[in-house]
Amino acid sequence: MRVCRDLWAKKKEVMLKRLLEDLHIGYLDEGISDLLLEIFKREDSFTISSCSGRIVFIDAQLPWVRKMSTVVFKKHAPITIEEFLEITEKPVLSKLWVIVTGPILHLSTATLKEARTLISAGRAAGFKHSGIISFRKDGIVLELRSGIGLTYPVKVGSKLLVSHEGIADVVSTCNEVLMKGKERLRRLKEVITNLRDRNIN
Amino acid sequence: MRVCRDLWAKKKEVMLKRLLEDLHIGYLDEGISDLLLEIFKREDSFTISSCSGRIVFIDAQLPWVRKMSTVVFKKHAPITIEEFLEITEKPVLSKLWVIVTGPILHLSTATLKEARTLISAGRAAGFKHSGIISFRKDGIVLELRSGIGLTYPVKVGSKLLVSHEGIADVVSTCNEVLMKGKERLRRLKEVITNLRDRNIN
Numbered sequence: 001m002r003v004c005r006d007l008w009a010k011k012k013e014v015m016l017k018r019l020l021e022d023l024h025i026g027y028l029d030e031g032i033s034d035l036l037l038e039i040f041k042r043e044d045s046f047t048i049s050s051c052s053g054r055i056v057f058i059d060a061q062l063p064w065v066r067k068m069s070t071v072v073f074k075k076h077a078p079i080t081i082e083e084f085l086e087i088t089e090k091p092v093l094s095k096l097w098v099i100v101t102g103p104i105l106h107l108s109t110a111t112l113k114e115a116r117t118l119i120s121a122g123r124a125a126g127f128k129h130s131g132i133i134s135f136r137k138d139g140i141v142l143e144l145r146s147g148i149g150l151t152y153p154v155k156v157g158s159k160l161l162v163s164h165e166g167i168a169d170v171v172s173t174c175n176e177v178l179m180k181g182k183e184r185l186r187r188l189k190e191v192i193t194n195l196r197d198r199n200i201n
Numbered sequence: 202m203r204v205c206r207d208l209w210a211k212k213k214e215v216m217l218k219r220l221l222e223d224l225h226i227g228y229l230d231e232g233i234s235d236l237l238l239e240i241f242k243r244e245d246s247f248t249i250s251s252c253s254g255r256i257v258f259i260d261a262q263l264p265w266v267r268k269m270s271t272v273v274f275k276k277h278a279p280i281t282i283e284e285f286l287e288i289t290e291k292p293v294l295s296k297l298w299v300i301v302t303g304p305i306l307h308l309s310t311a312t313l314k315e316a317r318t319l320i321s322a323g324r325a326a327g328f329k330h331s332g333i334i335s336f337r338k339d340g341i342v343l344e345l346r347s348g349i350g351l352t353y354p355v356k357v358g359s360k361l362l363v364s365h366e367g368i369a370d371v372v373s374t375c376n377e378v379l380m381k382g383k384e385r386l387r388r389l390k391e392v393i394t395n396l397r398d399r400n401i402n
Contacts, residue, residue, distance in 0.1 A: 064348045131332025147265045152353045156370045166362030
């Protein structure tokens with residue numbers, strides 16, 4: 001399927017407007033907005049959605065089953081031991097999971113060449129699970145994802161699975177993983193800026 | 202870049218020979234060999250590598266940093282509480298992580314059309330992180346991956362992070378996640394067999 005340039009360009013316009021609105025209302029954190037703007041500057045790319053990485057606690061049987069699951073807590077910055085204790089003191093219906101995710105970006109490109117350039121850029125910046133996930137009339141859709149992340153059951157019913165003396169380590173590990181993800185985001189920004197400086201379109 | 206059919210076909214031949222050798226020596230578990238053969242039966246596809254999912258314990262600062270990390274234990278089947286205790290009783294240099302991974306497949310296709318068909322098949326079977334990861338002269342390379350998995354620090358130095366009463370839950374959760382992955386593998390086999398029955402090449 002060939003990308004229809006007109007459709008693609010219209011979508012880019014809409015997404016740019018949305019991005020600028022998000023920036024204006026302070027919805028985006030600084031770490032990711034620079035990167036997103038850098039991608040929009042490229043002639044054949046724009047971003048559809050992004051997450052800079054986060055720590056989420058969910059009450060669910062399995063963490064990837066959305067049905068019957070509840071997000072108990074969500075934060076895009078490091079958590080404190082107090083927050084951890086507060087969250088784990090609340091009653092749990094099924095299992096309480098902590099999920100730390102690295103950054104994830106969905107992009108649309110107008111050409112296959114640009115898609116390949118950005119997948120290579122992603123890989124160079126440590127987003128090792130980067131690839132084309134679909135071909136649509138309004139663009140080639142890419143996902144850039146790193147292997148960074150934790151998924152972790154912390155409580156089953158009323159039973160805490162983390163040992164008392166381990167709580168501080170669990171919290172600091174979650175935060176360390178989160179920050180490693182943000183670091184990759186900075187690397188990606190660098191790699192993509194370098195492409196522009198070297199005039200690689 | 203266009204795929205060179207001759208190069209691609211030669212590689213398929215080599216990979217098929219290797220697969221049949223692996224089958225012969227019993228290197229592949231039954232769950233995945235059916236699926237791999239089904240993919241090889243397709244005119245424009247073959248598999249490069251695969252893992253049916255596994256439980257690994259590694260001693261490392263961070264689980265995705267290979268440097269200075271040691272695989273302490275690896276199994277493609279459920280683990281027992283005894284195994285968990287035995288592993289966690291041994292001294293740890295840095296941090297001991299348990300990593301349960303879902304199935305992962307790397308495929309090569311001769312055409313973009315076939316790549317898209319298999320990405321859709323992957324997605325339909327719950328391999329939601331499926332995509333084209335590179336374009337090479339000898340084939341278009343796909344990765345089919347699900348979001349299934351656990352990554353989990355269980356010990357820091359000599360300190361166990363899992364509570365005594367939580368050990369059985371941690372072990373059963375690891376096993377549950379592993380088995381959910383194997384289930385997706387069966388679904389993928391079904392979806393791809395259906396394509397053939399419906400004559401979708």
